[in-house]
Amino acid sequence: NAGVTQTPKFQVLKTGQSMTLQCAQDMNHNSMYWYRQDPGMGLRLIYYSASEGTTDKGEVPNGYNVSRLNKREFSLRLESAAPSQTSVYFCASREVDYYGYTFGSGTRLTVV
């Protein structure tokens, strides 16, 4: 029972490089979310997908793009990484009629 799986777990990028963070859930959840966690800031929503085929901006979307590839997968792309994007990124999913999220274990990204 994997839940929410994120890859990679760690990544170091140089400024200007691009990369895609992968997220997959096996719980048949409709909604998926990408958050970033920074010290003292809690978790801030980057993008979300309320259902397959839809995506919407969250609180801090600048510098990111997302793709809801299918019901299971929701990827986050950094087109041109900046040091300000150094953070821990969490993917989460939610089942219908339940407000709580199931989170993945996170991707720690460092941009130098």
Add this chain to the structure above:
Amino acid sequence: DQQVKQNSPSLSVQEGRISILNCDYTNSMFDYFLWYKKYPAEGPTFLISISSIKDKNEDGRFTVFLNKSAKHLSLHIVPSQPGDSAVYFCAAKRINNAGNMLTFGGGTRLMVKP
């Protein structure tokens, strides 16, 4: 402008005593509140929640209290155990929120000393 605030970055408690973690919010449109617990190198896990129509919810050693007039909620852990040492996030959901997005506080690091 943080709509959900946890003003204490850290809290240290002796094993067996009560831990009280506090959370304040500013948006009166929040109608559901949750607490998450996070260990290092892991994702947050759901702990307990409360609807705005209630003022208390209890689950074993964990109790959440909601004071709507003060826009304040608290998490009580009794008795505290060393395994409770973690970062605790409170989160809130706004009514009529199509994506059921949660707004999180900054977190409080709880340390329970043996």
